[in-house]
Amino acid sequence: MxxxxxxxxxxxxxxxxxxxxxxxxxxxxxxxxxxxxxxxxxxxxxxxxxxxxxxxxxxxxxxxxxxxxxxxxxxxxxxxxxxxxxxxxxxxxxxxxxxxxxxxxxxQRAHAHIFAGLIRCGYCGALMSASQGKRRVNGYCPSVYICGSKRHHKGCHNKFTYDPEVGGFVFRYIANMMRLKEVFKPSMRDQQIARILTDGLPGVRIQDASSIAVLRRMLLTQSGARIYTRVHAGTQKQGKKLARKGRT
Structure with a gap:
């Protein structure tokens, strides 16, 4: 945008x-x-x-x-x-x-839901189902997202959410991602990356290490730091060779 x-x-x-x-x-x-x-x-x-x-x-x-x-x-x-x-x-x-x-x-489409088909339940993984909420006093009619599993009475205890709440989260996460791209360094630890991504998002934790690894590779590529990857790999190989020579 x-x-x-x-x-x-x-x-x-x-x-x-x-x-x-x-x-x-x-x-x-x-x-x-x-x-x-x-x-x-x-x-x-x-x-x-x-x-x-x-x-x-x-x-x-x-x-x-x-x-x-x-x-x-x-x-x-x-x-x-x-x-x-x-x-x-x-x-x-x-x-x-x-x-x-x-x-x-x-x-326009009737009752367009901005995040329809894009949100999954954090409890059971089911797709969140979108519907039109009640019209408020000021005329605004928000979209409501509820766990598809809960909607079909399958026991999920997740609560519903509105698109202003989801939108606030999405824009904050995008802003954090943009900030990460500006401050990223190849030497940055995974914990630092996760801290920047979740800044201002209470309760959010990035527990999947593979996601951080994929993000790191993307940032390395976009920042033109691919040379670092090759040099770093070469240094590791050279270190292993020296270690083997030392043992012999």
Whole structure:
């Protein structure tokens, strides 16, 4: 999402931004090509600024449009932002100049659940089932996720959760991952990596050592530290040879 803001700030065109994303081979979350309308939805949303927003859309049967910003209900500092205030404000300035999209209507799925099919129960491993929650006083209607095993009366004691809670966790974890990429060093211990990933996520523990190993290899590759891996392996082999010579 940060990349979209950076592209738009540079190109100042929704269509050029969508074209650039498509040239890079990137897809939307649902696997579709990018369009100017899709970019506008993301760039207009304060969600990526760390703000939870209610009552910001007028919804028809199969379409929606954005309400006037004076009607929006905002909850600032709800989760870790992916863009800065300066980035967001700059993009809003250029969006307001491109007034072509201010009254645009967008198609939508009925009762779209953001994390449907992506969450599993931490107790029994069953897929979490999504359903529409009760509409709140401010008009917001959250998605509810409940363990599929519990829903079918199979004895799981896990509680349900709402998408604002899941969203807060996901964005915090993504922010932690981005921070880890910035501070990562080949000499970093597994415990340090796990500590950075779980920062601000009470009760979360990374117990699978193989997951840390996979993540370490990915970070080594992305940071251009593959030379370290070869040198480190060569040093180990040389050490073993010297040890064998010492014994003989």
């Amino acid at each position: 940060r990349h979209i803001y950076e592209l738009y700030a540079k190109l100042k065109s929704l269509q050029y931004t969508a074209d650039a994303l498509n040239r890079e081979g990137l897809k939307t979350r649902r696997g579709y090509a990018w369009s100017a309308a899709t970019c506008h939805i993301i760039l207009s949303s304060p969600f990526y600024l760390g703000t939870l927003c209610y009552n910001y859309r007028s919804e028809a049967d199969k379409t929606f449009s954005f309400k006037d910003k004076s009607e929006w209900v905002l909850v600032p500092n709800h989760h870790v932002p992916l863009v800065t205030q300066a980035q967001y404000d700059y993009c809003q300035h250029w969006l307001s100049k491109n007034t072509k999209w201010t009254s645009k209507q967008y198609t």
